[in-house]
Amino acid sequence: MAAAIAAPVSAPFGTGWWRPNAIHPAAHAVRIEFRLAIRDRARYLSHLEMVDLLLAALRRAGYQVALSHGMRPRPVISLALARGVGVASEDEHCTVELVGDSHDLDDLVVRLAATCPRGVVPLEACLAGPKTAVTGATYRIVFDAPGETLAQAVAAYRAASELLIPRRSPKQHRDVDVRRYAPEPQLDGDAVIVQIAIYDDGSAKPSEVVRALASCAPDELAVAGITRLAVHTAPKPVRVGTTETT
Amino acid sequence: MTQLILQQQIELQQQIERLLTVVEKPSRYIGGETNETVKPDATVRVALSYPDAYEIGISNQALQILYGLINDRTEAAAERVYCPWPDMADAMRLQQVPLFTLETWRPVRDVDLFGITLQAELTYSNVLELIDLAGIPIRSEDRTDRDPIVLAGGPSASNPMPLAHFIDAFFMGEAEEGLSSIIEILDTVKGREERLDRLAELPFLYIPARGERPVERAVFANFSIDTAPTKPVVPYASAIFSRASVEVMRGCTRGCRFCHAGTWYRPVRERPVEDVVKAGLEQLNCTGYDELSLTSLATSDWSGVARAVTEIKAAKPELHLSLPSNRVDTGPVALAVAANSRQRSITLAPEAATQRMRDIICKTITDEMIEKAIKSAFAAGYTSLKLYFMIGLPMETFAEVQGIVDLGFKAREIGRRQFGEGGKFTVHVSASNFVPKPHTPFQWDGMAAPEQLRVKQEYLRRTLKGRQLKLSLHDVRTSMLEGAIGRGDAITGDVLEAAWRAGARFDAWTEHHREDAWQAAFTAAGRDLEVEATRERDPLDPLPWDHVRSGVTKEFLLDEWWQSRAERPTGDCRWDGCSDCGACVGPVRNRLVEA
Numbered sequence: 001m002a003a004a005i006a007a008p009v010s011a012p013f014g015t016g017w018w019r020p021n022a023i024h025p026a027a028h029a030v031r032i033e034f035r036l037a038i039r040d041r042a043r044y045l046s047h048l049e050m051v052d053l054l055l056a057a058l059r060r061a062g063y064q065v066a067l068s069h070g071m072r073p074r075p076v077i078s079l080a081l082a083r084g085v086g087v088a089s090e091d092e093h094c095t096v097e098l099v100g101d102s103h104d105l106d107d108l109v110v111r112l113a114a115t116c117p118r119g120v121v122p123l124e125a126c127l128a129g130p131k132t133a134v135t136g137a138t139y140r141i142v143f144d145a146p147g148e149t150l151a152q153a154v155a156a157y158r159a160a161s162e163l164l165i166p167r168r169s170p171k172q173h174r175d176v177d178v179r180r181y182a183p184e185p186q187l188d189g190d191a192v193i194v195q196i197a198i199y200d201d202g203s204a205k206p207s208e209v210v211r212a213l214a215s216c217a218p219d220e221l222a223v224a225g226i227t228r229l230a231v232h233t234a235p236k237p238v239r240v241g242t243t244e245t246t
Numbered sequence: 247m248t249q250l251i252l253q254q255q256i257e258l259q260q261q262i263e264r265l266l267t268v269v270e271k272p273s274r275y276i277g278g279e280t281n282e283t284v285k286p287d288a289t290v291r292v293a294l295s296y297p298d299a300y301e302i303g304i305s306n307q308a309l310q311i312l313y314g315l316i317n318d319r320t321e322a323a324a325e326r327v328y329c330p331w332p333d334m335a336d337a338m339r340l341q342q343v344p345l346f347t348l349e350t351w352r353p354v355r356d357v358d359l360f361g362i363t364l365q366a367e368l369t370y371s372n373v374l375e376l377i378d379l380a381g382i383p384i385r386s387e388d389r390t391d392r393d394p395i396v397l398a399g400g401p402s403a404s405n406p407m408p409l410a411h412f413i414d415a416f417f418m419g420e421a422e423e424g425l426s427s428i429i430e431i432l433d434t435v436k437g438r439e440e441r442l443d444r445l446a447e448l449p450f451l452y453i454p455a456r457g458e459r460p461v462e463r464a465v466f467a468n469f470s471i472d473t474a475p476t477k478p479v480v481p482y483a484s485a486i487f488s489r490a491s492v493e494v495m496r497g498c499t500r501g502c503r504f505c506h507a508g509t510w511y512r513p514v515r516e517r518p519v520e521d522v523v524k525a526g527l528e529q530l531n532c533t534g535y536d537e538l539s540l541t542s543l544a545t546s547d548w549s550g551v552a553r554a555v556t557e558i559k560a561a562k563p564e565l566h567l568s569l570p571s572n573r574v575d576t577g578p579v580a581l582a583v584a585a586n587s588r589q590r591s592i593t594l595a596p597e598a599a600t601q602r603m604r605d606i607i608c609k610t611i612t613d614e615m616i617e618k619a620i621k622s623a624f625a626a627g628y629t630s631l632k633l634y635f636m637i638g639l640p641m642e643t644f645a646e647v648q649g650i651v652d653l654g655f656k657a658r659e660i661g662r663r664q665f666g667e668g669g670k671f672t673v674h675v676s677a678s679n680f681v682p683k684p685h686t687p688f689q690w691d692g693m694a695a696p697e698q699l700r701v702k703q704e705y706l707r708r709t710l711k712g713r714q715l716k717l718s719l720h721d722v723r724t725s726m727l728e729g730a731i732g733r734g735d736a737i738t739g740d741v742l743e744a745a746w747r748a749g750a751r752f753d754a755w756t757e758h759h760r761e762d763a764w765q766a767a768f769t770a771a772g773r774d775l776e777v778e779a780t781r782e783r784d785p786l787d788p789l790p791w792d793h794v795r796s797g798v799t800k801e802f803l804l805d806e807w808w809q810s811r812a813e814r815p816t817g818d819c820r821w822d823g824c825s826d827c828g829a830c831v832g833p834v835r836n837r838l839v840e841a
Contacts, residue, residue: 044272049482056280056480056534086267115534117480118278 029066029097034125036092042119043088060115066097089228132233136197144222153217163212178204178212261343269334273482274300277348280480288323290433291357295327297372303328305487310478322429325349329372345380354380358432360394364402367731368754374746405684405791408734410454419464458793469515470837474525477532489537490529498543499819503608506683512829513836519550537566545569546578579622591630599649608815624664629671638680638694651709674716679725685796687806692780693729729779735790741767799828
């Protein structure tokens with residue numbers, strides 16, 4: 001779905017960080033969504049580092065990223081769901097507006113694969129559809145613990161009515177009921193598959209699910225790795241009285 | 247045996263992965279950036295290190311040049327290592343994880359050559375931190391065949407004595423040509439002592455264990471005809487500089503008497519415009535950067551700058567092209583506008599605010615030139631003007647400090663005439679503390695006393711304030727430390743070791759600077775930090791770095807020192823005739839390109 005971006009009233013004239021070689025918003029751009037995997041050491045990159053890395057990889061591949069409107073235009077690129085540092089992923093969703101009337105999507109994946117650093121693997125690309133909301137994600141958490149300990153932990157977790165895990169940050173101190181967002185972890189060999197929902201009032205982090213499981217385990221539970229298997233989305237509800245714009 | 251090594255490597259990698267889950271910014275340690283090189287079968291392995299955090303070290307152009315040079319032009323493999331942040335260093339010690347290279351996560355101790363660049367004295371405690379984390383004995387004399395040769399280079403190596411206990415070999419000068427000789431020796435000679443014996447034959451290497459013989463600074467005479475690097479490693483987002491950069495010129499002969507680089511990198515060698523444009527555009531394609539910087543000690547002095555700006559902007563009109571290190575003049579302001587019409591900030595460095603002091607330091611600009619440059623900067627639409635000065639210079643009186651205040655207000659007045667009384671613009675005055683450097687005409691001068699510097703800083707704080715004005719000052723404590731180490735001797739090395747053992751590291755970072763550790767270390771060595779920093783040296787006395795021949799003669803430096811006392815500037819040899827500094831020998835001489 002090619003989307004034409006409206007011409008701005010006047011040229012943006014920002015200061016500070018902005019990147020002038022991304023194209024002016026007056027140009028035509030195509031909104032593209034591509035999926036990628038983040039493996040090996042690349043999982044230690046932060047969300048912002050990943051966005052910056054993808055922008056540079058797109059530029060090396062010869063694409064120009066469109067800029068947003070406003071006084072401080074930014075490249076139009078987003079990752080559907082922020083990923084915790086250290087969490088690998090097999091299903092990252094990146095939406096980006098690329099300058100041009102059309103792009104060969106298979107070619108984009110090939111070219112991007114050649115310019116991404118190791119551990120960042122583009123999988124497929126498609127034209128972005130209507131905007132969606134992220135409703136949750138599924139994770140595979142591998143433990144370095146005896147199978148019996150893990151099984152007991154999962155059983156106790158599922159039997160609990162609530163599992164409060166404290167969340168401490170400079171801005172907030174509160175207890176999160178992890179079980180509310182991730183009610184049914186499934187045992188899968190030495191791992192646990194867990195779907196974590198995102199509600200209007202928030203969500204739980206995979207690391208908090210790990211802490212909740214550990215609190216249910218009879219012995220120590222050590223984590224060997226966390227991988228995001230899927231990001232779940234649903235159509236974004238259209239608010240009455242407003243108009244969707246692209 | 248191979249199986250055992252493989253097993254050890256896997257175990258080390260697992261240990262590192264465990265640490266990465268608990269430390270701040272793990273991306274500092276993962277490597278894997280675009281344009282990194284891995285050569286698993288190389289016979290000679292080199293670890294190149296910058297003794298500071300990843301985001302500082304990865305932005306260093308010199309290390310990027312050497313990394314590309316070793317990997318692309320020799321059979322050796324160069325890998326990178328930066329100083330682990332204290333949280334990581336503590337965790338590594340606790341878990342007994344040795345310092346590792348980013349590319350292969352293999353122990354630094356296993357390489358043949360551990361190269362450390364010395365860009366600033368305040369990183370010296372991190373040099374010891376790196377060596378210790380690698381599991382290498384701190385002192386050279388305690389090392390065995392099991393340890394790599396620890397080599398240091400970079401501008402601060404010009405006084406090697408404070409680090410002479412800890413470094414096996416110092417590279418004096420520019421490493422582009424001499425590095426291959428070192429790698430060849432490492433490839434063909436085995437055994438630590440044998441290697442050091444052979445390395446001692448190279449004229450540009452100072453090997454402390456082989457005595458204080460004269461060492462000649464290496465000059466890369468072919469800089470002008472050598473191709474500029476085009477594939478630098480692209481850092482992750484946290485780096486302080488995230489842009490392509492081409493070195494357009496090496497050396498500067500303006501002769502500012504406080505400037506170490508102005509002596510150490512003589513003579514001037516310029517790169518042809520065609521090569522710069524080609525390398526710049528190639529680098530943009532290879533890196534994905536959207537900004538290109540044309541770097542040198544004074545880019546606006548490069549003969550090809552106007553043509554290069556025109557050609558690069560013609561090829562990439564939207565590119566953010568930056569020209570750092572401009573002289574104070576209207577020409578460079580116009581150039582900066584042409585290079586990047588959207589940038590709103592410009593930096594001018596008068597260094598001193600009065601004509602008298604500019605004559606003393608040999609900064610050959612006038613009040614009229616500065617005023618014109620400020621006017622043209624505001625007229626061109628710049629809304630943030632940065633003015634750099636130094637305080638504590640030799641022969642400074644309070645009139646010089648008042649001059650900084652006056653010039654700050656004058657700049658604001660010019661800005662107000664341009665943008666209106668309440669206009670949105672800023673005059674940012676930065677005043678750093680003068681620190682005398684070896685191999686400069688001011689090497690015999692002492693720093694101003696700390697209380698003097700604080701009084702001057704307080705005066706600036708009290709007077710230079712108001713709307714549209716900003717002031718930034720440097721920490722006096724760290725400046726004094728820089729001064730005390732920079733002109734230090736072998737005993738300073740003992741002080742350094744004691745301070746590091748007491749917890750000093752990351753001294754350039756105020757949150758980590760340990761004044762108590764340094765004061766105690768100086769006292770234990772029977773010295774006083776402030777006395778060492780402020781002490782004047784007698785021109786007749788030998789200096790700790792006298793055996794290092796920079797090319798510029800001591801007679802010339804002394805003559806320049808006398809000229810400064812007479813408040814007389816010296817002309818630039820590019821335009822005003824040879825000043826007989828001694829830097830031009832044989833094929834090594836100024837090489838300018840046609841504009």
